[in-house]
Amino acid sequence: MNRRAGIVFGAVALGLIGAAGFWVFERVLPTEVGCTMEAKLCPDGSVVGRGGPRCEFALCPDGGVSENDGVASEDRVPEETEREDASQTIQENEGESTTSEQAKTTKSSLISDVPFTVQAPFGEWSDPVFQNGCEEASLVMIRHWLSGKPLTQEIAKQEMLALVRFEDQWLGHSVDTSATDTLKLFQDYYGVTAGEVRMDIKSVDIRTALADGAVVIVPADGRKLQNPHFRQPGPERHMLVIIGYDVSVKQFITNDPGTRYGEEYRYSEDVLFDAIDDYPTGKHLPIQIHRKAMIVMQKL
Numbered sequence: 001m002n003r004r005a006g007i008v009f010g011a012v013a014l015g016l017i018g019a020a021g022f023w024v025f026e027r028v029l030p031t032e033v034g035c036t037m038e039a040k041l042c043p044d045g046s047v048v049g050r051g052g053p054r055c056e057f058a059l060c061p062d063g064g065v066s067e068n069d070g071v072a073s074e075d076r077v078p079e080e081t082e083r084e085d086a087s088q089t090i091q092e093n094e095g096e097s098t099t100s101e102q103a104k105t106t107k108s109s110l111i112s113d114v115p116f117t118v119q120a121p122f123g124e125w126s127d128p129v130f131q132n133g134c135e136e137a138s139l140v141m142i143r144h145w146l147s148g149k150p151l152t153q154e155i156a157k158q159e160m161l162a163l164v165r166f167e168d169q170w171l172g173h174s175v176d177t178s179a180t181d182t183l184k185l186f187q188d189y190y191g192v193t194a195g196e197v198r199m200d201i202k203s204v205d206i207r208t209a210l211a212d213g214a215v216v217i218v219p220a221d222g223r224k225l226q227n228p229h230f231r232q233p234g235p236e237r238h239m240l241v242i243i244g245y246d247v248s249v250k251q252f253i254t255n256d257p258g259t260r261y262g263e264e265y266r267y268s269e270d271v272l273f274d275a276i277d278d279y280p281t282g283k284h285l286p287i288q289i290h291r292k293a294m295i296v297m298q299k300l
Helices: 004-027 081-105 134-147 154-171 179-190 205-209 270-277
Strands: 040-041 047-051 196-199 217-220 238-246 251-253 265-268 293-297
Touching: 004 205, 004 238, 040 238, 040 265, 040 293, 081 265, 134 179, 134 217, 134 238, 134 293, 154 179, 179 196, 179 217, 179 293, 205 238, 251 270
Parallel strands: none
Antiparallel strands: 040 047, 196 293, 217 238, 217 293, 238 251, 251 265
């Protein structure tokens, strides 16, 4: 009985070993499989095919993925659509910015703490220094607005005379200074870097600057301002400070040094803008090129 049992036991054991070997061969060990002849295009232009036990695409030569990896062809967003979407987003952002800028110009603004001085502080209109002192008076107003220091008639007069002496040494006269030279005079005399000249402006540019909290100085043909307080017909070359805008009546609010009534003096938007005209530095030199300019001053 023992011999028969051993034979039976051995036969069963061999059968189990054979079954296990077959399972390992079929389930675990790789077998050669015939893969399809598909190919993929790599970023560098080369082509790879399928291979291995799972018929997977080979890696591209640079180790990267092919153009079709990760996104099915029917799901890939065309590049043209991506560009259109990006362009639309940019346009929407620009539209929001434009709307914001337009909103600024449809509101009234007034910088009420800009001090005022007339260009002839004590009525010295017969003195050529003060007859031609609109640029200097405008700069004195701006300087005291930026510094916050009080401005009296005497202080205004003395500062204007100091600016005139500085100009005489720099230019040899103190008659007319263009927008660019007026800003240079301000920066060089006071030793500051504040200010910016903008050329070929539109009325909306002035309103936008005011809405941003800036004060604006403009050169103008004083005759076109039609100010009844000027000695008629008014100065051909004039400079004044714009401190606000009243949207309800479309008027610019100014500190005009050309008259003792010039504090917060109002001009129609159209009248003032039409009068703006940059003139050359010199002694009443003819204006060869008519350009609209402004000096923008802003507190830091």
